[in-house]
Amino acid sequence: xxxxxxxxxxxxxxxxxxxxxxxxxxRCFVKRCRSFHWNNIVxxxxxxxxxxxxxxxxxxxxxxxxxxxxxxxxxxLKTGCLVNFTNGGEGSxxxxxxxxxxxxxSQTNKVRPPxxxxxxxxxxLFKGKTGKDHNRSKSVRCTxxxxxxxxxxxxxxxxxxxxxxxxxxxxxxxxxxGMHFEIAT
Numbered sequence: 590x591x592x593x594x595x596x597x598x599x600x601x602x603x604x605x606x607x608x609x610x611x612x613x614x615x616r617c618f619v620k621r622c623r624s625f626h627w628n629n630i631v632x633x634x635x636x637x638x639x640x641x642x643x644x645x646x647x648x649x650x651x652x653x654x655x656x657x658x659x660x661x662x663x664x665x666l667k668t669g670c671l672v673n674f675t676n677g678g679e680g681s682x683x684x685x686x687x688x689x690x691x692x693x694x695s696q697t698n699k700v701r702p703p704x705x706x707x708x709x710x711x712x713x714l715f716k717g718k719t720g721k722d723h724n725r726s727k728s729v730r731c732t733x734x735x736x737x738x739x740x741x742x743x744x745x746x747x748x749x750x751x752x753x754x755x756x757x758x759x760x761x762x763x764x765x766x767g768m769h770f771e772i773a774t
Contacts, residue, residue, distance in 0.1 A: 593650035594643035595657060598627075601635030607672050609657040611650040618707045626664070626672040638706055651678040728773035729755055737773045744770065 596617040598608035607630050610617065617638050620631070630636070642653055654677035662669015663676075686694075703711070726740035731748075738744035741755040750766065758765040759772060 591644055591646035591649060593645040593647055594640050595645070595650060595653045597639045597641055597657075598631075599637045599639060600630060601637050603634070604637070605670060606661060607636075607670060609654060609661060609671060609673060609677070611645075611654040611677070615707065615711075618704065618710065624672060624674060630672060638710065640710070654678060729759065729770050730773040732769040732771060733767070741770075 592613045593611055594613065594617070596610050596612060597606045598610070598617075599606050608627055617640065623631075641657075642650075645653060658671060658673050658675075658677040661671050663671045663673055665674055726742075728737050728739055729741050729744050730737045731744065738747065741759075744750070744755045745752060748766075748768070754765045755770045757763075758768070758770040762769075
């Protein structure tokens with residue numbers, strides 16, 4: 590299952606779609622590096638975000654972005670309602686960044702609190718996904734038995750251990766109830 594998605598930006602006052610994009614992680618919330626026309630619409634009408642397709646590979650997302658831009662049409666070509674200036678499929682996915690650029694982005698994100706839309710999107714992104722299905726879970730191994738569990742919470746449930754005990758064992762390299770745990774590679 591892929592990590593890319595297709596999103597619409599819609600005018601907040603009437604729900605009209607004015608932008609189609611592909612993204613992953615927090616891309617649909619990013620306001621920087623948007624066109625003059627995008628900013629004019631947002632300043633006048635506000636906007637909402639709707640993720641319409643998710644779980645796509647990058648190539649699928651590119652294909653779907655092109656499809657939606659073609660279907661809805663572009664204002665600059667007088668074929669539709671979108672402020673997109675390309676037919677889709679462009680972008681800089683996977684572009685390597687310098688450590689300096691990463692540092693600047695990190696500092697900017699630390700001082701800017703997430704918007705209510707960001708909080709809602711992130712809260713729902715992995716809702717109901719636990720254990721090995723969650724995006725941040727890591728497999729763990731009990732060194733005594735050699736059994737690999739899909740996640741720390743899975744190990745705790747199956748071994749009837751308290752919450753956080755496997756994490757504590759890994760962090761401190763000490764046994765919990767006579768068992769040592771480590772991140773499985």
